[in-house]
Amino acid sequence: MSTKEKLTFDVIVVGAGLAGSAAAAIAARNGLSVAMIERGQTPGSKNYFGGALYTHSLLEIYPDLWDRKPPLERPVTESGFWFLSKDGMVRATVQGGKMQNDPIDAYVALRAKFDAWWAEQAKKEGVFIIPKTVVVDFIREDEKVVGVITDRPDGEIYAPVVIICEGVNNLLTQKLGLAKHDLKAHASALAVKQLISMPAETINARFGLPSNEHGLAASVMGDVSMGLPGLGFLYTGVDSVSVGVGVTLEALTKAGIKPYELLQRYLNHPMIAPMIAGGRLMEYGAHIIPEGGWTTMPKLYTDGALVAGDAASMVNALHWEGTNMAIMAGKAAGETAVEAHQKRDFSAKSLSAYRARLDKTFVMTDLHQYRNLSHFLKSRPDFMNTYPAFLNDALGMFFSGFGKPKKQLYKDILRSLTDRRPLVKAAGDMIAFGRTIMGF
Numbered sequence: 159m160s161t162k163e164k165l166t167f168d169v170i171v172v173g174a175g176l177a178g179s180a181a182a183a184i185a186a187r188n189g190l191s192v193a194m195i196e197r198g199q200t201p202g203s204k205n206y207f208g209g210a211l212y213t214h215s216l217l218e219i220y221p222d223l224w225d226r227k228p229p230l231e232r233p234v235t236e237s238g239f240w241f242l243s244k245d246g247m248v249r250a251t252v253q254g255g256k257m258q259n260d261p262i263d264a265y266v267a268l269r270a271k272f273d274a275w276w277a278e279q280a281k282k283e284g285v286f287i288i289p290k291t292v293v294v295d296f297i298r299e300d301e302k303v304v305g306v307i308t309d310r311p312d313g314e315i316y317a318p319v320v321i322i323c324e325g326v327n328n329l330l331t332q333k334l335g336l337a338k339h340d341l342k343a344h345a346s347a348l349a350v351k352q353l354i355s356m357p358a359e360t361i362n363a364r365f366g367l368p369s370n371e372h373g374l375a376a377s378v379m380g381d382v383s384m385g386l387p388g389l390g391f392l393y394t395g396v397d398s399v400s401v402g403v404g405v406t407l408e409a410l411t412k413a414g415i416k417p418y419e420l421l422q423r424y425l426n427h428p429m430i431a432p433m434i435a436g437g438r439l440m441e442y443g444a445h446i447i448p449e450g451g452w453t454t455m456p457k458l459y460t461d462g463a464l465v466a467g468d469a470a471s472m473v474n475a476l477h478w479e480g481t482n483m484a485i486m487a488g489k490a491a492g493e494t495a496v497e498a499h500q501k502r503d504f505s506a507k508s509l510s511a512y513r514a515r516l517d518k519t520f521v522m523t524d525l526h527q528y529r530n531l532s533h534f535l536k537s538r539p540d541f542m543n544t545y546p547a548f549l550n551d552a553l554g555m556f557f558s559g560f561g562k563p564k565k566q567l568y569k570d571i572l573r574s575l576t577d578r579r580p581l582v583k584a585a586g587d588m589i590a591f592g593r594t595i596m597g598f
């Protein structure tokens with residue numbers, strides 16, 4: 159192929175997910191020609207999450223977000239933890255107060271709708287979207303990435319910068335030697351989810367939401383994961399409820415539990431089943447979450463290429479934050495590509511500005527702070543079972559059995575803890591958990 163016939167852009171973005179469309183939009187807005195290659199039929203068609211999107215990150219890319227009428231479901235006006243025991247639940251959720259910030263901080267969304275719109279916004283910035291196309295390898299010259307090879311006939315596309323936003327299954331990142339290993343079983347969770355359709359009025363009544371302008375995001379701990387290191391979730395859409403659970407691959411394999419059995423058990427839980435009774439199953443899916451965060455993060459740049467989002471393990475699993483990290487990283491990668499074009503320098507040294515940009519954001523700070531979480535949960539396998547069950551017993555006892563001397567009540571509560579875990583070990587667990595999430 160002669161040089162003239164080469165299909166060439168200033169930037170190629172691989173993957174039209176949250177990171178990809180953000181990176182592409184920023185690069186195109188700054189005058190670069192950008193091709194965004196997506197393997198799905200349409201952007202978003204293969205994407206899956208819980209979940210909630212975070213307003214701050216959407217506004218980073220589109221300050222006029224609300225004029226663009228994003229296809230969001232309900233604002234999250236109530237959020238918190240549900241602690242499940244075998245047959246009970248303690249709810250610790252917050253509503254009102256800071257949950258009424260303007261704008262509301264999180265919105266429930268459905269990815270198939272949202273990602274298509276997110277990519278459409280990038281297209282409006284001038285991005286050329288190439289769907290139904292898989293990037294299979296890179297074109298290299300003198301070890302530098304100068305383009306990609308796709309699965310199309312004559313599918314070579316050239317650009318001096320390639321931004322890899324391929325999601326958790328980061329085969330291309332591995333191909334470049336940036337990620338040293340495949341997914342680590344203890345640091346990757348397999349999440350399974352059902353999207354259940356229900357009339358909006360039923361959702362409002364069952365979840366105590368005053369109107370369709372109110373929504374719930376619950377992180378669920380305890381019996382939901384059968385005591386394995388993992389979390390469940392429940393999000394209310396306008397006329398659907400997303401219910402799912404994610405557990406580390408290692409723990410699932412060791413316990414010999416099938417993911418769909420875990421989900422079915424959660425859906426059948428006596429506290430959960432009535433909430434979704436009569437709903438119609440619309441979608442069922444499974445997806446990996448790269449929970450290793452900092453510990454499994456690949457190198458973020460090389461000559462001619464950058465990596466952003468799940469492909470770079472940018473997820474804070476405890477807070478269900480991944481989309482905002484992907485968008486912030488996409489933005490930083492797009493800005494770095496623009497700067498590299500201004501300098502006409504696409505070397506690893508020039509592209510290291512991406513890492514410097516990210517270091518100034520919450521993305522790297524948080525991932526570093528939570529770096530020991532996977533290890534903490536692995537080393538204390540009963541943590542997710544013991545305390546939610548104890549909390550249920552303790553509060554259950556406190557609010558029942560009236561007429562008993564209170565001294566006896568407190569003794570019983572204490573015993574329900576020490577029967578599960580000696581006091582010294584329980585105190586050690588709390589201190590270790592505190593140190594882990596504080597990043598000490």
Ligand SMILES: Cc1cc2nc3c(=O)[nH]c(=O)nc-3n(C[C@H](O)[C@H](O)[C@H](O)COP(=O)(O)OP(=O)(O)OC[C@H]3O[C@@H](n4cnc5c(N)ncnc54)[C@H](O)[C@@H]3O)c2cc1C
Pocket residue numbers: 172173174175176177178195196197198201202204205206207208209210211212291292293294323324325326330349350351402404445446447466467468469472473478479480481482484
């Ligand atoms: C069950 C579940 C619940 C979650 N809940 C939340 C939540 O509530 N809030 C939150 O913030 N985060 C949540 N996350 C995490 C969040 O979904 C991810 O962090 C986020 O989607 C990462 O965005 P991304 O752009 O990096 O990757 P993705 O959104 O996965 O996008 C990657 C894109 O690349 C495309 N692609 C991949 N390989 C190729 C290739 N070779 N060629 C062309 N295209 C390719 C894919 O088709 C896809 O469109 C959840 C994740 C899961 C699994």
